[in-house]
Every structure is written in structure tokens, then in C-alpha cells.
Amino acid sequence: MAGLTIDSVTKCFGEHPAVEALSLDIAPGEFVALLGPSGCGKTTMLRMLAGFESLSEGEIRLGGRILASREHHVAPERRNMAMVFQSYALWPNMSVADNVGYPLKLRRLAGETYRRRVAQALSLVGLSPYAERSPQELSGGQRQRVALARCLVTDPDVVLLDEPLANLDRHLRASMEQSFREFHRRTQATLVYVTHDQSEAMALADRIAVMREGRLVQWATPETLYRQPRTAWVASFIGQGSLLNVAAGRPDQRLEEAMLMRGLASAPAERTQPVLVRPEHVTVLSDALSPQALCGRVESVTFRGERYELYLRLESGEALLAYHHAALDEGRQVALILREGWCLEPET
Amino acid sequence: MTPGLADSSQHRWLLTLLMLVIVALSLVPSLRLLMESLGGLGQGSESPLWRVLQAESTWRALWRSLYTSGLGMLIALVLGSLFAFVITLTDIRGKAWLVFCFMLPMMIPPQVTALSWLQLFGPASPLLKSIGMAPPLGSPQPLYSAEGIALLLGIQSAPLVFLALRTSLLSLPRELVEAARISGARQAQVWRQIILPVTRGGLIAGAAMAFISSLGNFGIPAMLGIPVGYYVLPTLIYQRMASFGTGVLAEMASLSLLIGMLALAGVALQQAWMKRSRFGLMGHSGRAHDFSLGRWRGGVTALLVTLLLVILVAPLVALVVSSLVPAVGVPLTWETVTLNAYHEVIGRQGATWRAVRNSLWLAGCAALVLMLCSLPLAYRLQRLPPRWQSLALSAIELPYALPGVVLAVACILLFVRPIPVIDVALYGTLGLIFVAYLMRFLVVCLKPVAAGLAQLDPSLEEAAQLAGAGPWRRLGGIVLPLLAPALFAGGLLVFLLAVNELTVSALLWSAGNETLGVLIFNLDEGGESVLAAAVSVLVVLMVATLMLCLSLLAPRLPKGVVPWQG
Numbered sequence: 001m002a003g004l005t006i007d008s009v010t011k012c013f014g015e016h017p018a019v020e021a022l023s024l025d026i027a028p029g030e031f032v033a034l035l036g037p038s039g040c041g042k043t044t045m046l047r048m049l050a051g052f053e054s055l056s057e058g059e060i061r062l063g064g065r066i067l068a069s070r071e072h073h074v075a076p077e078r079r080n081m082a083m084v085f086q087s088y089a090l091w092p093n094m095s096v097a098d099n100v101g102y103p104l105k106l107r108r109l110a111g112e113t114y115r116r117r118v119a120q121a122l123s124l125v126g127l128s129p130y131a132e133r134s135p136q137e138l139s140g141g142q143r144q145r146v147a148l149a150r151c152l153v154t155d156p157d158v159v160l161l162d163e164p165l166a167n168l169d170r171h172l173r174a175s176m177e178q179s180f181r182e183f184h185r186r187t188q189a190t191l192v193y194v195t196h197d198q199s200e201a202m203a204l205a206d207r208i209a210v211m212r213e214g215r216l217v218q219w220a221t222p223e224t225l226y227r228q229p230r231t232a233w234v235a236s237f238i239g240q241g242s243l244l245n246v247a248a249g250r251p252d253q254r255l256e257e258a259m260l261m262r263g264l265a266s267a268p269a270e271r272t273q274p275v276l277v278r279p280e281h282v283t284v285l286s287d288a289l290s291p292q293a294l295c296g297r298v299e300s301v302t303f304r305g306e307r308y309e310l311y312l313r314l315e316s317g318e319a320l321l322a323y324h325h326a327a328l329d330e331g332r333q334v335a336l337i338l339r340e341g342w343c344l345e346p347e348t
Numbered sequence: 349m350t351p352g353l354a355d356s357s358q359h360r361w362l363l364t365l366l367m368l369v370i371v372a373l374s375l376v377p378s379l380r381l382l383m384e385s386l387g388g389l390g391q392g393s394e395s396p397l398w399r400v401l402q403a404e405s406t407w408r409a410l411w412r413s414l415y416t417s418g419l420g421m422l423i424a425l426v427l428g429s430l431f432a433f434v435i436t437l438t439d440i441r442g443k444a445w446l447v448f449c450f451m452l453p454m455m456i457p458p459q460v461t462a463l464s465w466l467q468l469f470g471p472a473s474p475l476l477k478s479i480g481m482a483p484p485l486g487s488p489q490p491l492y493s494a495e496g497i498a499l500l501l502g503i504q505s506a507p508l509v510f511l512a513l514r515t516s517l518l519s520l521p522r523e524l525v526e527a528a529r530i531s532g533a534r535q536a537q538v539w540r541q542i543i544l545p546v547t548r549g550g551l552i553a554g555a556a557m558a559f560i561s562s563l564g565n566f567g568i569p570a571m572l573g574i575p576v577g578y579y580v581l582p583t584l585i586y587q588r589m590a591s592f593g594t595g596v597l598a599e600m601a602s603l604s605l606l607i608g609m610l611a612l613a614g615v616a617l618q619q620a621w622m623k624r625s626r627f628g629l630m631g632h633s634g635r636a637h638d639f640s641l642g643r644w645r646g647g648v649t650a651l652l653v654t655l656l657l658v659i660l661v662a663p664l665v666a667l668v669v670s671s672l673v674p675a676v677g678v679p680l681t682w683e684t685v686t687l688n689a690y691h692e693v694i695g696r697q698g699a700t701w702r703a704v705r706n707s708l709w710l711a712g713c714a715a716l717v718l719m720l721c722s723l724p725l726a727y728r729l730q731r732l733p734p735r736w737q738s739l740a741l742s743a744i745e746l747p748y749a750l751p752g753v754v755l756a757v758a759c760i761l762l763f764v765r766p767i768p769v770i771d772v773a774l775y776g777t778l779g780l781i782f783v784a785y786l787m788r789f790l791v792v793c794l795k796p797v798a799a800g801l802a803q804l805d806p807s808l809e810e811a812a813q814l815a816g817a818g819p820w821r822r823l824g825g826i827v828l829p830l831l832a833p834a835l836f837a838g839g840l841l842v843f844l845l846a847v848n849e850l851t852v853s854a855l856l857w858s859a860g861n862e863t864l865g866v867l868i869f870n871l872d873e874g875g876e877s878v879l880a881a882a883v884s885v886l887v888v889l890m891v892a893t894l895m896l897c898l899s900l901l902a903p904r905l906p907k908g909v910v911p912w913q914g
Binding site: 078091 | 521523524526527528529530531532533534537541542545546548
């Protein structure tokens with residue numbers, strides 16, 4: 001097992017940098033997600049890891065070995081990696097078993113060992129009965145599992161996944177997420193997973209690299225990203241929440257209820273620190289007016305099954321999202337207590 | 349009934365009638381041929397079909413047809429797949445130019461190709477004489493042989509293999525290659541184990557197309573085979589018709605049936621393979637998979653350029669040289685260079701100018717009439733149920749899929765007597781060639797229009813309908829402007845093919861009604877190879893100009909209309 005190091009990697013297409021000075025240290029066996037909106041450079045980064053794109057600057061290392069730098073480029077077939085593609089990329093001229101076994105054939109395995117490992121890989125993804133079918137006869141989810149089995153079969157150092165769930169419907173996604181987790185647990189391989197879907201990344205990854213316009217914005221565990229986002233952009237990209245301005249705290253600081261409420265009560269000119277308030281930290285008091293509570297008006301209500309989402313307007317004019325157990329009439333005045341907030345860095 | 353409904357049913361009937369007439373007309377020649385050759389079967393061993401099947405000359409010509417076309421197909425396969433793989437898959441430079449130059453031989457008429465190669469080799473070659481490398485007088489012309497015919501057939505049909513393979517290579521998703529490489533496959537392994545199997549269908553389909561096209565080719569075996577008595581099926585029919593006239597028509601119909609069946613068997617094979625090769629591929633396609641040639645790039649580029657120099661540039665140079673000398677056998681120097689041949693072609697109002705005028709007139713009118721028919725025809729065809737649609741399309745395609753000689757014999761059979769009822773005699777007039785061109789090239793004009801129509805969002809027309817536009821208004825105001833580029837491209841393609849047509853007109857022409865294709869052929873046969881070369885140079889210039897026009901139109905056309913742009 002070897003760790004994967006991305007060292008200030010830059011990739012330019014013409015003048016335009018698709019990835020700029022990106023550095024990540026990925027521990028052996030870690031499940032990492034590259035997350036960002038489309039066009040943020042995450043797929044380009046993945047393709048550089050695979051060796052399909054060259055680097056303009058920087059270095060990629062696996063263990064002590066240099067995979068790619070400006071002068072040096074190890075061909076994809078020599079990197080001992082595996083990849084799951086968005087379109088599955090199953091070879092239509094081969095059966096399911098041949099698809100799975102192809103990497104073994106390239107490593108000159110044959111006979112009993114070959115058959116055993118292919119059968120093993122297929123049974124792990126639950127596709128043993130389909131071994132002799134052609135990939136075209138399979139459904140989308142089954143095809144994706146064939147692609148997974150193909151990755152599993154050779155014990156690769158790193159497995160790359162390029163938006164593997166983008167072509168599947170919602171129900172299938174949930175079951176495939178489970179398959180990926182099991183795959184990771186069983187193989188202990190280093191996984192790099194590219195997605196634009198934050199809930200997918202949060203559910204699967206040990207650590208997430210959030211990218212925007214080719215740059216790394218934040219590199220942290222899902223919990224940290226949710227609770228302590230660095231900027232307003234990350235905060236709005238991951239989970240729900242409201243941005244308010246307070247006269248308290250400094251960037252990267254958690255505000256307790258008392259400080260937060262005090263900071264919100266100050267004069268508008270003094271409130272310069274942006275703070276993120278998650279909706280679960282807002283308590284809506286429909287009746288008893290407490291003296292330190294904020295006043296707000298219900299603008300609209302959305303039913304989400306397990307709860308209601310209230311879109312509120314504060315007296316200062318700022319918008320606030322809150323969860324509540326019951327529906328409230330639109331236009332109604334309510335009292336609000338904000339139990340905690342997270343101070344963000346100002347946008348550059 | 350509301351006026352709107354009455355209106356639309358009248359328009360439906362008119363279009364349906366037009367479609368039925370056209371489909372029937374496309375089928376008539378083949379049916380007439382079938383009738384003629386099978387009609388005499390009652391006479392037993394005296395029937396024309398029986399006599400043809402017993403003649404030794406038939407089997408000899410059949411074997412020669414198969415030999416030259418088969419060898420030609422192999423040459424086309426090697427050339428076409430080399431260019432397709434290198435240009436589509438690797439990071440070689442100057443791809444657009446390589447493609448254009450490689451496609452040019454397909455659009456140059458076969459008799460011109462044959463003439464230019466004849467000018468390149470042999471003791472009388474003005475080019476070899478000019479550089480002092482001509483073989484001694486009396487030595488044989490190496491191209492007057494089965495292998496010479498096969499070589500030129502191969503060069504002419506190599507672009508067909510190239511196109512079929514390039515199309516299937518471009519539709520190969522990039523991920524399939526990348527998945528193989530990350531699985532550990534080297535470039536050569538990816539090529540052998542993934543790319544080749546997945547695109548095999550395209551390769552075989554291209555080979556079948558090259559074979560069919562070589563089988564029906566008349567210009568090359570006529571120019572290279574007839575002088576030494578080497579006859580393949582199309583030239584055998586031509587030679588018999590030329591010597592015995594309409595007396596041997598029934599036998600010729602039987603011979604035509606034989607080639608027709610061979611060609612259709614080839615088409616069926618090709619379509620079966622095309623269907624098998626359609627894997628329903630998913631992923632990002634349409635982009636070349638840049639295999640890096642590395643240090644081989646210079647060598648590979650040199651190889652392709654050399655091949656192009658040999659198969660395209662050298663014969664064309666020989667052709668130009670031949671057109672600039674005062675007489676056959678005179679070497680080209682600063683003293684001998686002359687434009688006399690061109691003066692003769694353009695200046696004199698003789699047979700040459702008449703043939704040029706005939707061809708321009710025939711091709712222009714055919715293009716115009718077919719453009720007029722194509723839009724309503726495609727519009728009506730698109731509204732047919734899929735099964736009927738493909739049947740109707742097959743019927744329309746038949747006169748183009750059959751070798752030109754077959755269509756020509758069928759047309760003679762149809763029109764040798766005045767048309768009943770209206771009592772118009774077409775035989776021996778330019779009208780006969782015109783009718784044959786209309787039948788043959790309809791599908792060439794129809795295909796781009798149909799492709800464009802299939803891409804058109806139906807809601808565009810529905811919106812016009814809701815706004816109150818009647819069917820003719822919609823056809824003229826919405827569909828026509830959107831399809832105009834495709835329609836124009838179809839017309840241009842028809843013109844390009846018709847103006848150089850030789851195979852059909854070789855059998856249908858009569859004194860005073862020569863075409864450009866026949867002219868080159870006759871001039872060369874009559875020993876006037878300098879004049880023939882001058883006409884050919886003009887033809888090549890015209891072809892290149894028309895191709896360039898089509899290239900300029902290409903961005904506004906549906907994919908695949910312009911054959912040399914993928």
C-alpha cells in the first residue's frame with residue numbers, strides 16, 4: 001500500500017488553467033472524493049492521475065515513485081490503477097466474464113487462477129449468473145457492477161471513479177453507494193471518486209477535496225466540511241444554511257448562542273463578520289416571546305415529510321432557513337433563537 | 349368537414365401519388381430486365397439465359413470480374429485501413445489535408461484515373477520521356493493487365509474503405525480505449541484486442557463496398573482491358589452491344605442479371621455486417637483517440653505522403669504533362685510546351701465542345717429536377733411506417749446500387765420502342781440518358797434531404813401549424829429554408845457524379861449525343877490522348893472546385909452528407 005501525493009499540480013489547456021496548483025496528500029487505503037460543480041477541473045485532475053492527460057506543472061507520486069511531472073510521464077498501463085467510467089466502458093466485443101478477466105490476461109494469467117479470480121470478482125458484485133452474457137443485455141446498474149468487478153480483479157494500487165452514478169436513477173444510486181462502500185472495505189484500495197453531487201461525496205468519502213475553478217477550496221472530512229466550511233461558497237455548496245452578518249467572532253470560529261444573538265443585535269454598520277447558521281440550529285418559538293429572541297416573519301413553508309422548512313425574513317431584511325415540526329401560516333410573526341453559528345472567511 | 353382538413357388531405361394525396369410514381373419508376377428497370385431474361389425460359393436450351401450460362405466467354409469474364417475486383421478490394425483494404433487508422437487514431441499532423449487528398453481519387457471519374465496512369469507508365473509516357481526515363485518503344489504498357497486494372501480499382505475504391513472504417517472508429521467511445529489502457533494494455537494490445545474487434549464490422553462493410561464498386565466499374569477495365577482483349581462482365585456487355593447492336597439484347601439482359609445479382613449479394617452482405625457491428629456504444633465519441641506516434645511520427649508521415657504522391661500526385665502530373673505537349677510521344681521541354689490542346693477543347697465548336705455542353709446540360713437538369721422531387725418525396729417518406737419506409741428507400745436505391753451497365757441495358761430494353769400511349773421515342777436521343785440519370789441519381793439527392801429532415805425537430809412544424817400555416821405553407825416556409833443547404837448539397841453531389849458519368853452513357857450515347865465521360869474514352873481510343881488529357885485536366889479542376897464548394901457548405905449540413913468530412 002502506498003500513499004498518493006499530488007504536489008502543486010497545474011494543467012493548462014492553451015492559456016486557460018483547468019487545474020491550478022493543486023496539492024493533496026492521500027493516505028494509503030483512503031476513500032477520497034473530488035467534489036465541485038461542472039467545469040471545476042475535477043475530471044481533469046482524475047485523468048491526470050490515470051495518465052490520460054499530461055501535467056503542465058507539479059508532480060504526482062505514488063509511494064516514492066514519480067508517476068508524472070513536467071518531464072516524466074508513466075503511461076496509464078504502467079500505473080497499476082483501475083478506473084470506473086461514467087459510461088461504464090465495457091467492451092462490446094467481449095462477454096461479461098471476458099471483460100472482467102481482460103486485465104488478468106494482460107498480466108499473463110491463465111488457466112485455473114484466471115477462472116477462479118474472475119469467478120470471485122463476479123460473485124462479489126453478485127453477477128455470477130451473467131458471466132456469459134454480452135454487456136448489452138445488462139441493465140445500467142448491472143453494467144456498473146461489471147465495471148466494478150473489472151477493477152476488483154487485479155488488486156490495483158489506486159481505483160479511480162469518474163461520476164460512476166451519474167447515469168443511474170435514484171433508487172439504483174442508493175444501492176450502488178452501498179456496493180462502493182463494500183468494495184472499499186473489502187479491497188482496502190485507495191479510492192479517488194469524482195462527483196458533483198455533494199450528498200454522494202458526503203455519504204462515501206473519508207475526506208473530500210472541494211474544488212472551484214481549478215483550485216482547491218477546502219480539503220477535509222465530511223463532518224468538518226459541514227460544520228466548519230471555510231468560505232460562504234463552500235457553505236452554500238454543502239448542505240443547507242443561511243448567511244448572516246454579525247458583530248462578533250473572527251473567521252474559523254464557532255459562535256455559541258449567547259455570542260451569536262448578541263452579535264446579531266448590534267447596529268448594522270458593526271455587523272461585518274459573515275456567519276453560517278444551519279437550519280437545525282434555529283429554534284422557532286411560535287408563542288412565548290422571550291426578550292432576547294429575534295423577530296422574523298414566515299415567508300413560505302415547504303413540506304419535506306419528516307419536517308417542515310420555514311423560509312423566514314428577519315427584521316434586518318436577511319433571509320433565514322429553519323426546520324420546524326409543524327406548518328406555520330405564511331406572514332405570521334415568530335420569535336427565533338439561533339443556537340450556534342460558524343464564522344466564515346470573507347470571499348476574496 | 350372543415351377547410352383545414354380538406355386542405356391537408358388533398359396535400360397528402362398529391363404527395364402520396366408522387367411517392368408511388370417515383371417508387372414504381374425506380375423498380376421498372378429491374379423488373380423489365382428480369383422479365384426479359386427469364387421470359388425466354390420456355391424455349392429451354394435455346395433461351396437467352398441458358399445460352400449465356402453455357403457460353404465460355406461468360407464464365408471467363410465472370411472469373412476476371414471476380415479476380416480484378418477481389419484483388420482491387422485487397423489493395424483498397426490495405427490503403428484505406430492504413431489511412432483510416434493513422435489519421436483517426438494517432439497524433440499525426442495535417443489530418444484535414446491528408447483526408448482531402450486521399451478522398452480525391454474517389455471523386456475523379458474512373459476513365460480520367462485510367463488515362464492519367466496510362467500517361468504515367470509505358471513507352472509513350474510524356475512524363476517519362478521528359479525526364480528521360482521512358483522504356484524503349486515497343487515495350488509493353490504494364491497497366492494493360494489484370495493486375496493493372498486491379499491496382500487502379502483498388503486506388504479508386506480505397507476511400508470507401510477509409511470512410512466506413514473512419515466512421516466506426518469515430519463512433520468508438522474514448523472510454524473503451526482508456527479502460528483498456530488503465531487495465532494494463534499497451535498501445536499495440538489496445539489496437540489488436542479492443543479497437544480492431546469493435547470496428548471489424550466497419551472494416552468488412554467497407555471492403556464489401558469496395559468490391560461492389562469495383563465489380564460495377566466500367567471506365568478502368570474499359571481503358572485498360574479492351575485494348576488487350578481482357579474483358580470483365582461490364583466491358584463484355586459493352587463490347588457485344590457495340591458490335592452486334594440491339595440484336596443481342598436478350599442475352600445482354602441475362603448477363604446484366606448475373607452482375608446485378610452479384611452486386612446485390614454484396615450489398616446484402618455489407619448491410620448484414622453493418623448491422624452486426626452496431627454495438628449500441630455508449631460514452632463520449634467523435635474524438636480521435638490520440639495514440640502518440642512518438643519518434644515514429646516522422647516516418648509514418650513520410651510513408652503517407654509518399655503513398656499520396658504515388659497514387660494521386662504522380663498520375664495527375666503525368667496527365668498535366670501529357671496535355672501540354674503538341675503530340676503523343678513528344679517530350680515536354682520549354683520549346684515544345686503548348687496550350688494547343690486546350691484551345692482545341694474550348695475554342696473549336698466541334699464534337700468536344702458539344703460533349704461538354706451535353707454533359708453540363710444533362711447534369712444540371714438532372715440535379716435541378718431531382719432537387720425539386722427530393723423535398724416532397726423525403727417529406728412524404730418520413731411519414732410512412734418504418735417498415736414501408738425502408739422498403740420504399742430500397743426501391744429508390746436499387747438503380748444506384750446496381751452496376752451502371754445493368755441500368756443502361758434495362759433502359760435500352762424499356763425505351764428501344766417508342767413509349768406506348770404518348771408515342772415518344774427516347775432511344776437515340778439525349779432524353780434517354782437524361783431519364784437514366786434521373787433514375788440512377790435520385791437516391792444521391794434524396795439521402796442528404798432525408799437525413800436533414802430526420803434531424804428536424806417536429807415541434808418546429810407543429811408550432812407553425814398552431815400559428816395557422818397550412819401544409820404547403822409549412823413545407824415552403826419552415827421546412828424548405830431549414831433544409832436548403834442539404835438540398836443544395838444533394839444537387840451538387842448529383843451534378844458532380846452525373847457530369848463525369850461514363851458507365852451508363854457509354855451504352856446509351858449516339859452520334860451527336862456524346863457526354864464528357866464518353867468523349868474522354870473515345871478520344872483515348874482514337875489515339876488522341878493529348879486532347880483526352882486536356883479534357884481530363886479540366887474535369888479534375890472542375891471536380892476539385894465542386895468538392896471545395898461542398899466543403900464550404902459542410903458546416904451547415906447534417907453529418908455525413910459531404911463524404912470526405914467525417
